[in-house]
Amino acid sequence: MSAAAIDTVDDDLWSAIGDPTRRRIVDLLLTHGDGTATTLSEQLPVTRQAVAKHLGVLDRVVLVRATPAGREKRYRVDEAQLAHAVAQLASVTAAWDARLRRIKRIAETIQHDRPASKRRTTSGG
């Protein structure tokens, strides 16, 4: 769990959780505690092979962890890594929300301080 390993994960995290099918898989795993490609494909409109592929992507960014279960692998969500991904997304959006609130305040102040339109006899600049 070195910092470098986490940085590598960060680059791929968005694409891992950006896909709707993978988000659905994470949802199902959170709801049921765990699942295999077979049990998950029964609840999704995609093939077992497709689910296995998505699980592979999620596994690479450590959003899920696998344990052997007979001929298959049983997957669980790594909740710490999921929280990390959600926190990163949240911090970026929160930073932009703060910037946009400042833009709004500045623009509305400028607009407010301008002469009313009926008084606009000189050229506006």
Add this chain to the structure above:
Amino acid sequence: MERGTIEREIYIEASPEVVFEVVSSPEHLREWWPDEARYERVPGASGEIVFGECDAGGTVVAFTVVDVRAPHSFTFRWTHPAGEEAIAGNSLLVTFDLAPTGGGTLLRMTESGFREMGWEAAVLEQQYHDHLSGWDLHLSRLVPYLATLELQP
């Protein structure tokens, strides 16, 4: 093609012309984002934005204007390595779209490139301010950051 996009929008009670000035001019940019902003508002013009004091360990970040369509949209790239041309894959792409709505302006911000760049680059000034020991920030700037910090693991 950049992947990993966030979109935010906000309604502003000001004309698109006023909002365009605020989101695109270097003079206004430093009122709502970096501490310093140096660029020409011309497509292709490269410049820089600075977080913190340049002479006191501040961070200089590359900033390149991509497109300027007053008062409809303003597009730029940032976080590319200094001296490199800003292209998809080495920078985050930000677009402001302005639409006149109900006597004001609906401002939509789209930022993409997180798939390639990771998340940390986008909150660079936050990292910088996190590391500041002084508390000489305006309260209005500090409060949103405090809200953000609570989300950190």
